[in-house]
Amino acid sequence: MVLETMRVIDWKRTMQFRNGRITRRAVLIGAAQAGVAASVPSRYQPSLAAEPSASLHEYLVWDVHGHLNTPGDTPRERIDNLLKFADRMGIERVIVFMGYPWAYDPSPDDVRRQNDQVLQAVKRSRGRAFGFAYLNPKHTEESLDELDRCVRDGPMVGVKLWVAIRCREKCLDPIVRRAVQLKAPVLQHTWYKITGNLPGESTAADLASLAARHPTASFIAAHAGGDWERGIRAIRSATNVTAEISGGDPTAGVVKMAVRELGAERVMYGSDFAGRSFASQLAKVLGADVPENAKRLILAGNIKRMLAPIFAAKGIPL
Ligand SMILES: [Zn+2]
Numbered sequence: 001m002v003l004e005t006m007r008v009i010d011w012k013r014t015m016q017f018r019n020g021r022i023t024r025r026a027v028l029i030g031a032a033q034a035g036v037a038a039s040v041p042s043r044y045q046p047s048l049a050a051e052p053s054a055s056l057h058e059y060l061v062w063d064v065h066g067h068l069n070t071p072g073d074t075p076r077e078r079i080d081n082l083l084k085f086a087d088r089m090g091i092e093r094v095i096v097f098m099g100y101p102w103a104y105d106p107s108p109d110d111v112r113r114q115n116d117q118v119l120q121a122v123k124r125s126r127g128r129a130f131g132f133a134y135l136n137p138k139h140t141e142e143s144l145d146e147l148d149r150c151v152r153d154g155p156m157v158g159v160k161l162w163v164a165i166r167c168r169e170k171c172l173d174p175i176v177r178r179a180v181q182l183k184a185p186v187l188q189h190t191w192y193k194i195t196g197n198l199p200g201e202s203t204a205a206d207l208a209s210l211a212a213r214h215p216t217a218s219f220i221a222a223h224a225g226g227d228w229e230r231g232i233r234a235i236r237s238a239t240n241v242t243a244e245i246s247g248g249d250p251t252a253g254v255v256k257m258a259v260r261e262l263g264a265e266r267v268m269y270g271s272d273f274a275g276r277s278f279a280s281q282l283a284k285v286l287g288a289d290v291p292e293n294a295k296r297l298i299l300a301g302n303i304k305r306m307l308a309p310i311f312a313a314k315g316i317p318l
C-alpha cells in the first residue's frame with residue numbers, strides 16, 4: 001500500500017491523509033493544534049505561510065549581553081567556557097561586561113577590578129568577545145577616568161550601566177557626553193518589577209528620559225524593560241534607543257511587538273548569558289512571526305551597524 005502524505009495551507013496542513021482518508025492520529029494532532037490556536041491571541045500565532053528560517057550558523061549571531069558567570073576559576077577559563085557553549089548555538093561574537101562577584105553599588109576600586117577581569121577575557125577570546133566598560137555613575141569623575149582607561153585607551157567598545165543609580169539622574173550626563181565623543185553605545189539595564197525596583201534600578205522610561213537629553217548618543221535598553229509590553233511602549237518615541245530582549249522567560253510575542261512598535265532596526269538579540277541560556281533567548285527571535293530580514297538585523301545586523309563607528313575608529317574589522 002502506498003503511503004501518501006500531503007500538506008495544504010491553513011490548519012488542515014497538519015492533517016495527514018492516507019490514501020485519501022484522514023488517520024486518527026492526524027485528527028488528534030489537528031484538534032490539538034486548533035485548540036492551542038483558539039487559546040492564543042491571534043497576534044501571537046505564527047503565520048503558517050512564514051518563510052523558512054536559516055540555520056543558526058548562517059545567521060553569524062552577535063550576542064550583545066553576556067557575563068563572566070560561566071564555570072571557571074579565572075576570567076580566561078570563564079570566557080573559554082562561554083565561547084564553548086556559544087559554539088554549540090552558532091553564536092559568532094559576544095559582548096561581555098561586569099566581572100565577579102557583583103555588587104549593586106560597587107566602589108570605584110571594585111568597578112576597576114571587574115573591568116580588569118573583562119579585559120583579560122576579551123584578550124583571551126582573540127577577537128570573538130568585545131567588552132563594554134562597567135561604570136557606577138554615582139562616582140562620576142572615576143567613571144570618566146574608567147571610560148578613558150577601558151575605551152579611549154583600551155579595547156572596550158561600549159558602556160554598561162546596571163542598578164547603582166537611576167539613569168535619568170543628572171550625574172549621567174557627563175558620562176554620556178564622553179561616550180558620544182568615543183563613539184561608544186550605552187547599554188542600560190531596564191526593568192519594571194511588580195515587587196518594586198531596587199532604589200537605583202532604572203525603568204525603560206528613565207532611559208527614554210536620558211536619551212531625550214542626548215539625541216546623538218546610542219542607547220540599548222537591556223531586557224526591554226523586563227515587563228516588555230510596558231518597556232517597548234516607554235521607548236517607542238525615543239528613536240536613539242534600541243530594545244534588547246535578553247533575560248526573562250522565552251515568552252512568545254516580545255520580538256513581534258518590538259518590531260511592530262519600534263521597527264526591526266531598533267531590536268537586538270542578547271541572552272544575559274549565563275543567567276539565561278542562549279537557546280531560550282534565541283527562541284524569542286527564531287520563533288517570532290517576523291520577516292527573515294528582520295531576524296538577521298536583530299541577530300547581528302543592528303549591533304554591527306551600531307558598533308561600526310567605534311570599530312572604524314579603533315581599526316577593528318567588522
Ligand atoms: Zn545582565
